[in-house]
Amino acid sequence: MLKMAKEKKEEEKKSSSNNIMVGVIWNCADIKFLMATLLIFFLLATLLIPFKPPFLSYSYSLSSLSCVSSSSNSSSSSSSLNRFLQNKTVEQQQEQQDSLVLKRSFATVGSAAYLFIQMGAYRGGPTTFAVIGLSSKPLHVYSNPDYACTWVPADNASASVSGQTYKILPDWGYGRVYTVVVVNCTFPSPVGADGSGGRLFVTATAGGGGGDAPAAVGEKFLALEEAPGSVNMSLYSAPPKHDYLYCGSPLYGGLSPQRVREWLAYHVKLFGEERSHFVIHDAGGVHPEVREVLRPWIERGVVTLQDVRDQERFDGYYHNQFLVVNDCLHRYRFTARWIFYFDVDEFIYVEPGLTLGTFMDSMSKYTQFTIEQMPMSSKLCLKEDAGKNGRMWGMEKLVYRDVKRGIRRDRKYVIQPRNAFAAGVHLSQNFDGKTTHKTEGKIKYFHYHGTIANRKEPCREFVNATELTFEGTPYVRDDTLRKLAGSVKMFEAKKIGSVLRRTRQ
Numbered sequence: 403m404l405k406m407a408k409e410k411k412e413e414e415k416k417s418s419s420n421n422i423m424v425g426v427i428w429n430c431a432d433i434k435f436l437m438a439t440l441l442i443f444f445l446l447a448t449l450l451i452p453f454k455p456p457f458l459s460y461s462y463s464l465s466s467l468s469c470v471s472s473s474s475n476s477s478s479s480s481s482s483l484n485r486f487l488q489n490k491t492v493e494q495q496q497e498q499q500d501s502l503v504l505k506r507s508f509a510t511v512g513s514a515a516y517l518f519i520q521m522g523a524y525r526g527g528p529t530t531f532a533v534i535g536l537s538s539k540p541l542h543v544y545s546n547p548d549y550a551c552t553w554v555p556a557d558n559a560s561a562s563v564s565g566q567t568y569k570i571l572p573d574w575g576y577g578r579v580y581t582v583v584v585v586n587c588t589f590p591s592p593v594g595a596d597g598s599g600g601r602l603f604v605t606a607t608a609g610g611g612g613g614d615a616p617a618a619v620g621e622k623f624l625a626l627e628e629a630p631g632s633v634n635m636s637l638y639s640a641p642p643k644h645d646y647l648y649c650g651s652p653l654y655g656g657l658s659p660q661r662v663r664e665w666l667a668y669h670v671k672l673f674g675e676e677r678s679h680f681v682i683h684d685a686g687g688v689h690p691e692v693r694e695v696l697r698p699w700i701e702r703g704v705v706t707l708q709d710v711r712d713q714e715r716f717d718g719y720y721h722n723q724f725l726v727v728n729d730c731l732h733r734y735r736f737t738a739r740w741i742f743y744f745d746v747d748e749f750i751y752v753e754p755g756l757t758l759g760t761f762m763d764s765m766s767k768y769t770q771f772t773i774e775q776m777p778m779s780s781k782l783c784l785k786e787d788a789g790k791n792g793r794m795w796g797m798e799k800l801v802y803r804d805v806k807r808g809i810r811r812d813r814k815y816v817i818q819p820r821n822a823f824a825a826g827v828h829l830s831q832n833f834d835g836k837t838t839h840k841t842e843g844k845i846k847y848f849h850y851h852g853t854i855a856n857r858k859e860p861c862r863e864f865v866n867a868t869e870l871t872f873e874g875t876p877y878v879r880d881d882t883l884r885k886l887a888g889s890v891k892m893f894e895a896k897k898i899g900s901v902l903r904r905t906r907q
């Protein structure tokens with residue numbers, strides 16, 4: 403059954419591409435016909451007019467009107483074709499081909515999705531680069547878009563070199579109009595590795611473009627430029643600057659400044675200010691009050707804030723989350739020993755008896771590992787906190803953990819980026835080495851779902867129980883993070899003083 407359906411689809415695809423090919427040939431024939439008519443007109447004019455106007459001094463030949471030669475310059479031929487079509491309606495373009503057939507034509511207008519939208523291009527060593535971007539998803543599903551890369555040395559004397567490419571589509575098929583593409587471009591020997599500078603060009607090809615020949619011609623673009631003396635290869639072999647780097651997903655919506663404040667203080671304390679760095683991506687969620695919460699940590703150099711709001715122009719999965727996590731991977735691949743992927747409503751917790759450092763060292767034989775989720779209620783608070791809950795931190799007052807069984811819960815992950823070629827949201831699928839999920843009893847994360855984009859007081863129900871069922875879900879009291887709140891507040895005060903004391907929900 404499946405096979406038959408597939409074959410049928412193939413057939414349909416074939417016949418529809420044939421139709422389009424016929425259409426393209428006709429468009430060329432159409433021009434030829436027009437040009438031939440013009441030629442005859444001019445020939446007649448030369449015979450009838452006694453003097454020769456200068457524009458007739460050119461000699462015309464039908465062979466110079468060949469569509470094959472003009473299609474070698476696709477952009478000019480397709481755009482003059484479009485200009486020609488624009489002045490005639492499709493109906494006006496119909497021609498009686500012979501006494502039996504009315505030849506129909508198809509007018510193309512505009513272009514629905516870009517062939518490639520570059521977000522970043524990064525060197526990954528003496529011979530290799532990654533170019534990260536978006537590309538039309540139907541093109542990748544139904545055609546075979548392709549990429550080629552060239553290195554052009556800055557000195558102009560040395561010859562340019564062609565690399566080998568392969569593409570990774572890291573978004574698990576979740577793309578929408580656009581899908582994420584990581585183009586890996588690797589050269590047979592080092593390029594620009596002596597710091598002599600150069601330019602990396604990528605040619606993107608639609609790979610058939612749904613059967614339309616002009617659209618199959620590649621577009622070449624400058625992906626990366628290195629000024630002479632700007633690269634130092636020791637970066638790629640030296641130990642990374644940071645032990646832990648946080649790559650955040652795009653933040654959007656009306657985020658709670660107080661929740662972001664708590665999250666940051668907690669994780670800077672856990673990761674260690676000297677050993678870590680946090681990259682926050684603003685997709686519209688970092689409004690002025692959230693920015694004030696980030697400001698002291700940005701000024702201390704522990705947080706980098708990137709404005710990625712423009713990605714909203716391109717319809718991908720979840721504010722282009724997969725694009726952003728892949729850009730972050732390659733951007734920081736050589737400055738971090740480990741990259742953490744989780745969200746700002748999630749709190750990483752290392753079990754007592756371990757420190758983050760000893761635990762991470764014990765994981766070094768794995769390229770990546772995943773972390774189990776502890777889902778927390780975003781509504782249930784303690785009766786004894788009623789009245790003072792407005793001044794308490796979320797991790798302090800939200801103490802009920804969802805213990806419903808039989809639910810597959812998302813995990814988050816940590817990866818050694820030098821072994822990774824692309825990133826996912828819950829896991830990477832493109833890496834060298836091993837993955838483990840056996841981290842129970844060592845590390846977990848508390849997830850306060852529904853608290854981060856809520857600017858109201860989260861406590862809705864005040865209860866006094868160690869176990870209860872609320873809205874059909876069983877909960878148990880879990881004070882794990884509540885017990886740490888005091889030390890996190892002290893840590894924040896020690897590092898940045900009391901500038902954030904007036905932060906609101």
Ligand SMILES: *[C@@H]1O[C@H](CO)[C@@H](O)[C@H](O)[C@H]1NC(C)=O
Pocket residue numbers: 475477478
């Ligand atoms: C293609 O056409 C454009 C516009 O007419 C022109 O600038 C360009 O040089 C042509 N390229 C080639 C390869 O002929």
Ligand SMILES: *[C@@H]1O[C@H](CO)[C@@H](O)[C@H](O)[C@H]1NC(C)=O
Pocket residue numbers: 485486489
């Ligand atoms: C199309 O029409 C416009 C305005 O009437 C004219 O300027 C232009 O030259 C025409 N183009 C062609 C290709 O006939």
Ligand SMILES: *[C@@H]1O[C@H](CO)[C@@H](O)[C@H](O)[C@H]1NC(C)=O
Pocket residue numbers: 524525526527530531532586587588822823
């Ligand atoms: C490209 O792929 C090769 C082979 O998997 C890998 O060694 C290299 O690190 C990759 N380059 C980048 C920049 O990811």
Ligand SMILES: *[C@@H]1O[C@H](CO)[C@@H](O)[C@H](O)[C@H]1NC(C)=O
Pocket residue numbers: 556557558
């Ligand atoms: C190489 O060529 C480019 C473009 O033609 C020019 O801008 C650049 O100055 C040249 N570089 C050298 C070192 O001659």
Ligand SMILES: *[C@@H]1O[C@H](CO)[C@@H](O)[C@H](O)[C@H]1NC(C)=O
Pocket residue numbers: 634635636637
């Ligand atoms: C490259 O960086 C290393 C370490 O930071 C430094 O020792 C070396 O001098 C640098 N090399 C050049 C050519 O700048």
Ligand SMILES: *[C@@H]1O[C@H](CO)[C@@H](O)[C@H](O)[C@H]1NC(C)=O
Pocket residue numbers: 785786866
């Ligand atoms: C909570 O319950 C315990 C015993 O079940 C009781 O001693 C305590 O007073 C209660 N606290 C509040 C705030 O109601």
